[in-house]
Amino acid sequence: MSTASTRSHDQRPARLRLAGLSNVAAAVVVTIGAVLGLGSLANLTAGPGAVPTETAAVRVHGGETLSDVAARVAPDAPVGQVVDRIMELNEMSSAAVRAGQTxxxxxxxxx
Structure with missing residues (x-):
């Protein structure tokens, strides 16, 4: 008598094929996004409504919030995006600032 396995040997390859297709689909979506300019770098291009690419050291004035600073230094850009960029540039975990802070x-x- 032989002791043949009752487990289907096609289960694992099918899962691998499905994972492979998922990776291909993800790569296609990322490529299309990059071609259409939908990546995160698109927010850093110069132009009206875009976050400026130039950076400088700025001082927080008394009574200012981070949103106030963002509006002051980049008035034509979306405040929320400028706040996010300031937090990224300064490795901030919160939007709290104090007067005199650079x-x-x-x-x-x-x-």
Whole structure:
């Protein structure tokens, strides 16, 4: 008598094929996003409504919030995106700032 396995040997390869197809689909979506300019770098290009690419050290004025700073240094850019970029540049875990604090920030050259 032989002791043949009752487990289907096609289960694992099918899962691997499915994982492979998922990876291909993800790569296609990322490529299309990059071609259409939907990647995160698209937010850093210069132009109206975009976060400026130039950075400078800026000082927080008394009574200012991080949103106030963002609006002051990049008035034509979306405040939320500028706040996010300031937090990223300064490795901040919260938006709390204090008067006199110096931050690296994206700045509009036409200030």
């Amino acid at each position: 931050l690296l920030a994206p700045v509009s050259l036409e200030r």
